[in-house]
Amino acid sequence: MRKFQWKIINLFFISGALTLLILFGIRQGARILGRKYWNNTWVDQLFLVNRFLEHFFGFPILATISGIALFVCIVLLLSRRTITTMNQLIEGTNRLARGELDQEIKVKSDDEFGLMADHINRMAKQLKLSMEEERMAVQAKNELISNVSHDLRTPLTSIIGYLRLVSEDRYKDEVELRYYTDIAFEKSTRLGRLVNDLFDYTRMGYSPLNRADINLVELLGQLATDFSLAGHTRQDNVQVMFTATEEKIIIAADGDKLMRTFENLLSNAIRHGKDAGRIDLTVNRDQHHAIVQVINFGPPIPSHSINHIFERFYRADASRTDQTGGAGLGLAIVKSIIDAHNGTIRVSSSEAQTMFEVRLPFSSSSK
Numbered sequence: 001m002r003k004f005q006w007k008i009i010n011l012f013f014i015s016g017a018l019t020l021l022i023l024f025g026i027r028q029g030a031r032i033l034g035r036k037y038w039n040n041t042w043v044d045q046l047f048l049v050n051r052f053l054e055h056f057f058g059f060p061i062l063a064t065i066s067g068i069a070l071f072v073c074i075v076l077l078l079s080r081r082t083i084t085t086m087n088q089l090i091e092g093t094n095r096l097a098r099g100e101l102d103q104e105i106k107v108k109s110d111d112e113f114g115l116m117a118d119h120i121n122r123m124a125k126q127l128k129l130s131m132e133e134e135r136m137a138v139q140a141k142n143e144l145i146s147n148v149s150h151d152l153r154t155p156l157t158s159i160i161g162y163l164r165l166v167s168e169d170r171y172k173d174e175v176e177l178r179y180y181t182d183i184a185f186e187k188s189t190r191l192g193r194l195v196n197d198l199f200d201y202t203r204m205g206y207s208p209l210n211r212a213d214i215n216l217v218e219l220l221g222q223l224a225t226d227f228s229l230a231g232h233t234r235q236d237n238v239q240v241m242f243t244a245t246e247e248k249i250i251i252a253a254d255g256d257k258l259m260r261t262f263e264n265l266l267s268n269a270i271r272h273g274k275d276a277g278r279i280d281l282t283v284n285r286d287q288h289h290a291i292v293q294v295i296n297f298g299p300p301i302p303s304h305s306i307n308h309i310f311e312r313f314y315r316a317d318a319s320r321t322d323q324t325g326g327a328g329l330g331l332a333i334v335k336s337i338i339d340a341h342n343g344t345i346r347v348s349s350s351e352a353q354t355m356f357e358v359r360l361p362f363s364s365s366s367k
Contacts, residue, residue, distance in 0.1 A: 007082070015074040023067055085113045092120055101128040151194055155187035162187075197329040209254040209340055216251050216258075216290050216360070217244045220283050223262055227270075238274045240266065245284040251360050253341050258360075261337045264330040265294040265356050273298030273354065289343075289359040301349040309347055310335040 076083075092105035101124045105117040162180045171177045224242040262281075269279045273296025280295040301309065310331050338345045343360040 011075065011078055015071055015078060018074050019067055019071040022070055082113070085117075089113065089117060089120070092117070096120070096124055096127075101125075101131075148198065152191065155191045155194075158187045159184050159191070194329075197333065209257065211252045211254055213250050213252055214255045214258070216249045216253075216292070217247060217283055219255060219258065220244070220262060220281060220292065223259060223266065224281055227266060238270050238277055238279055240270075240279045240281055242281045244282070249283060249285050249290045251290050251362055253360060254337075257337045257340070261334050261358070262292070262294070264334050265358075268330060269294050269296035269354075269356070272296055285362075289361055292358040292360070293355055294358075295353050295355045297353050300351055301347065301354055306347060306349065310345070 104121045162184045224240045276297035282293045284291050345358045347356050
């Protein structure tokens with residue numbers, strides 16, 4: 001692409017041709033005027049001066065100077081648009097240097113200048129996006145530090161407080177001692193969950209998937225059984241009702257990470273829907289995806305929280321209490337794992353039910 005070079009060549013050829021044409025016209029006009037005013041003194045003097053200068057310099061100096069001046073004027077006139085474009089590019093780069101990234105360089109040209117203007121405009125947009133992402137990253141880091149500090153400090157303060165009471169023998173009897181140690185154990189367990197959630201969330205950024213063909217029906221059935229045997233549901237008087245339309249639905253996935261995903265979804269469903277006494281876990285398929293639904297029948301998620309429910313440290317319940325869940329990382333971990341599997345997750349909530357639906361693509365061998 002050398003359009004600008006050809007424009008320069010054409011500019012000089014056209015300017016030279018116009019210069020010669022105009023000089024020829026001036027010469028012809030001078031001859032006509034010379035015949036008309038031949039007997040005038042000033043005409044004789046003009047020709048005498050011209051002959052003297054031509055004899056002194058050895059070439060027609062007046063014609064040469066006139067031709068050069070005329071050529072320069074024509075070049076400047078014909079290149080005015082190109083010069084304007086160059087000035088716009090220079091001003092645009094100056095604005096970039098000053099940090100003004102909102103104004104585009106408006107250059108309508110099909111040569112290298114137009115391409116350069118387009119590249120500068122795209123660079124400005126990318127730079128603006130990068131600066132915005134950096135600002136959001138700094139804000140996210142500050143929020144991360146603030147939220148982690150809060151969620152670590154709350155149970156840790158309780159643990160230290162109750163253990164101090166035990167250490168200083170400030171309890172009435174063995175019953176009260178057991179009560180203090182139970183609370184310290186409960187807070188320690190919550191602290192452990194938080195640390196594990198933080199580790200899992202940060203690890204998702206660089207931990208590769210160990211994909212293998214797994215039977216999703218078998219994995220979910222085992223998970224539902226594990227929840228029942230481990231007492232996750234019995235202590236809250238909740239039943240996990242597992243249903244599958246087929247005995248085998250094969251997907252290519254990391255089984256451990258998927259298990260973590262559905263553990264988080266079931267724990268979340270039990271926590272928020274235990275009053276209804278029932279959680280529905282279903283798995284089926286369409287032409288391209290395996291579809292898993294986790295449904296609870298508790299209070300609906302507020303509409304303003306639906307679009308933020310998978311953000312890290314976001315909690316639909318603004319009060320950060322032990323009863324309303326963890327630190328707000330569980331669903332963020334779920335979203336990270338599903339995205340890593342090229343799947344999707346969505347949530348819908350109404351007065352009747354709240355449903356998390358996960359769609360995972362099939363493995364090539366199952367199509």
